[in-house]
Amino acid sequence: MSASLLIPHRTPMRLVDTLLSVHEGGGVTESVLPPTSMMADGEGRLDEVTFMEMIAQSYAAFKGYMDRVEGKPAGEGFLVGVRRLEVTGRAYAGDRLLTSIRTGASFGGFAVVEGSVTRGDETVASGTIKLWLAEDGR
Secondary structure, three states: EEEEEEEEOOOOOOOOOEEEEEEEEEEEEEEEOOOOOEEEEEOOOEOOHHHHHHEEEEHHHHHHHHHHHHOOOOOOEEEEEEEEEEEOOOOOOOOOEEEEEEEEEEOOOOEEEEEEEEEOOOEEEEEEEEEEEOOOOO
């Protein structure tokens, strides 16, 4: 399924700009952080925690889109753990970053999500996170 959904800017912590595509159990988002981003240092280098948050926010964009396709309001979710995060490259404010996510498993209001962040042909980070989905875990 093709998707191009611009995500409204609501908070300074929003790191994902656009949901580019959706596929079975996952999707791809685009991010271009401004030099003024709180995630960038004085030289514009993005902090490594940015990649973990990009994976979480990319899943939120995917899940919100799927909820709406199913006629439900977008639910809330919270990052509750990081199983693994491997940072293999650097990224800077202004770089076009693509985040690919895939739902590894979901159970009892929780989701395990695998993701990777790329800049051009280079994977700069990959990892697995755990999220609590509030609407499923009531």
